Amino acid sequence: MSHSVSYLQDADQPFRFIPVQASTGAHDVDLLAYVLFGLCVVLAFVVAGLIAWFGIRYRAGSTVKRFAPVSEHRAHWIEAIFALVLLAVFLVFFYWGGRLMVDLYRPPADAMTIHVVGKQWMWKLEHPNGAREINTLHVPTGRNVRLDITSQDVIHSFYVPAFRIKHDAVPGLHTTLWFKATQTGEYRMFCAEYCGTNHSRMRGKVVVMAPADYADWLDANGHDQNPVRLGRELFRTYGCSGCHMGRSAVHAPKLAGIYGRSIALADGRTVVADQAYIRDSILQPKKQVAAGFAPIMPSFAGRISESELQQIIAYIRSLKPGDWATAGEGGDTR
Structure with a gap:
């Protein structure tokens, strides 16, 4: 060392x-x-x-001239x-x-x-x-x-x-x-x-x-302690894989390759799927609902810690298009 x-x-x-x-x-x-x-x-x-100088120059009893005549054409260049x-x-x-x-x-x-x-x-x-x-x-x-x-x-x-x-x-x-x-x-x-x-x-x-x-x-x-691996485990533990990997009748967005893409929302707006968007989708799922999907996802606010949230986001960020294409019942193949 x-x-x-x-x-x-x-x-x-x-x-x-x-x-x-x-x-x-x-x-x-x-x-x-x-x-x-x-x-x-x-x-x-x-x-x-300046305070000291004015105090001495214009002290009581001083004969210095205190008032100047008022001019109608006073110059303001000093100010x-x-x-x-x-x-x-x-x-x-x-x-x-x-x-x-x-x-x-x-x-x-x-x-x-x-x-x-x-x-x-x-x-x-x-x-x-x-x-x-x-x-x-x-x-x-x-x-x-x-x-x-x-x-x-x-x-x-x-x-x-x-x-x-x-x-x-x-x-x-x-x-x-x-x-x-x-x-x-x-x-x-x-x-x-x-x-x-x-x-x-x-x-x-x-x-x-x-x-x-x-x-x-x-x-x-x-x-x-790799955050991607821990995030993958939390993704399964919290039941996210059941809906977002297409293994149930629930119609939910696929997340493989979503990070960094533009997402169309139900209200007509378009947002980028960055870290803030994924975080809000987990804690406030009804805030920005993706177009074509019903607002049925429950909020995980109060149920998931910040460290776990960061690990899940790290896992979603790591996903590439096609990662879940051959996923079976046991989970993704990565």
Whole structure:
């Protein structure tokens, strides 16, 4: 195992006003914060200086001229320039901050997806090979990592200060965030949204490892936990295969190859069968009914956990057209 420096041992570390930068995006976020802070300091000194100067110049008893004659043709160029300068400064920071936000929430195409589920009071995480963790996240250096974030109960907020990332975990909503770790070590992970009695205990750590060490960790912890395989078993356990694989009289959509396709709805709209659509179809089946099918599917809301839901979605995503063409009574042939 490669040597790593821990940033969790606060007693052994000097006071840090700003957390260590441990991701590719941390420098850009800090630069924007420094510039904004510096501008605020400059403006504060300017305002304080003007207050002091006016207080001295126009103090009681001073003979300075306080009122100028009113002109009918008063020029407004000073006010106009001041307003335009403020507008320009605002637009610069608006563009700068907006670009950083767009980059943060638009993961690269090659990013590895890790599912994050907030639950009172813990973080549950699942890797692509099915390896699961609670309140600890192992990631490799130099690899784009996409976080698929949701909540099982109330609103949480996934926060890793060293990576400069923070995003809400909202029940019923899947949101994305990404980072690329640059330094091996251990970094604090928090919930930054008050979520109940034990909110202060909802914390953990991110363990950043060398790529080879991370691969060894995956091999040791992901055995027999492949989400597609687990999703296939849950697909049968919850009775989904009985209707959607055509082994009953129930007229239900076939799901092999459905992911990513355009689906015509009964109300005339067309949607893409993405992760959100599949999730809604399981929890709120009457929300978007496929054209040509009756709204007879029961809701699984409250009967299925977020982790199980993610595994079923992973299985449906893995299906290709024709996968069930030769399926027998025992299930699909894959």
